[in-house]
Amino acid sequence: MSEALEIIDLACQRGGRLLFEGVSAQVVPGGALQLVGPNGTGKSTLLRLLAGLLQPAAGAIRYSGRRAFAGHEVALKPRQPLGVELAHWARLDGGLTRLPAAMTAMNITALAEVPCRLLSSGQRRRAAIARVIAAGAPLWLLDEPTAGLDSASAALLAAAMAAHRAAGGLIVAAVHGDIGLDGAAQLRLG
């Protein structure tokens, strides 16, 4: 289904300050990489580099496939119903047929008619993960995906990630603690 992701000797500068350098890692299809480390050491920044949202100061990222990114901001318009919002992104991804299953996987099907401003932060986070699932991209980039999730939703996320890896997908996630990525490699920053 997909190719491996290679991170080669990556360095990143933010605001004139060297955040990290010499970061190398490899994720093979079906594999996962957990980014760990204290706050402010560049976990989110590394994810943004991988998503193509920032340019590295040095080094290279070898990966040419599609990626799906779930950052801290959920990109849901407050006045729009959740189902309409997710359908818009799924349409851009050519994944409208995948969307119902993705919404079921994160247990948000019942929220489809609810305007996004009325959703709790955990529900928004679940919606962002459902968007990642529906994107159909081999590489998932998740920034603290369990933040704000209750234990039942965290289990749904773990199941979705396991299914994605079983199908040959790749996952890179910034985490604090265990999010249910079995056998994932760890990359320690800071």
Add this chain to the structure above:
Amino acid sequence: MLWALFRRDVVLISRSPALWLPVMFFVLAAALFPFAVGPDARLLARIAPGIIWVAALLASLLPVETLLAPDLDDGTIDQLITRGIALELVCAARIAAHWLGFAVPLLAALPVAGVLLGVDFATAQRMAFALLLGTPALASLAVVAGALTAGLKGGGALAGLIVLPLALPVLIFGVGSDVAGAFRLLAAASLVALAVGPFAAAAALKPA
């Protein structure tokens, strides 16, 4: 892709509570002048094109803080970049949607403004045509200013300072549309603004 982005922008603009603000501002500005200048119908009719154009320019700037800043704040731009969608396309769609959201209602309100200012039918027709040609440039400039000031506090005021000098050609050719060749120059100014706008706005949005 462009169509999907445009349709989405139109839906979001049409649901926004601020949809009617520019056109109401436009009509109110036109209604204020007879009170301020006095009821001299000939004087009013003579300065009417100028009033209408300044009002249209300011109306195009009213929603400038909501054109791109919310998308930058809520991660929408991140999601678009991650999908490899060119920001130039995003900005082109936004310009078209902004034009639809402010210029079309404004053209619809032009007869009202014309009556308030005592403009005769032939002049009103010419002004409508001039506005049709010139407002795409105003929409493009507003989106560029919105992109440049997205992420800044109080960006709206700064956006005004950016747009007003650049809008001068449109204003001059728009007001002077009874002079031969003015329509062509107005259309040319619009085309330049439309051609440059998406690239300028996208360059301003690209993450550092």
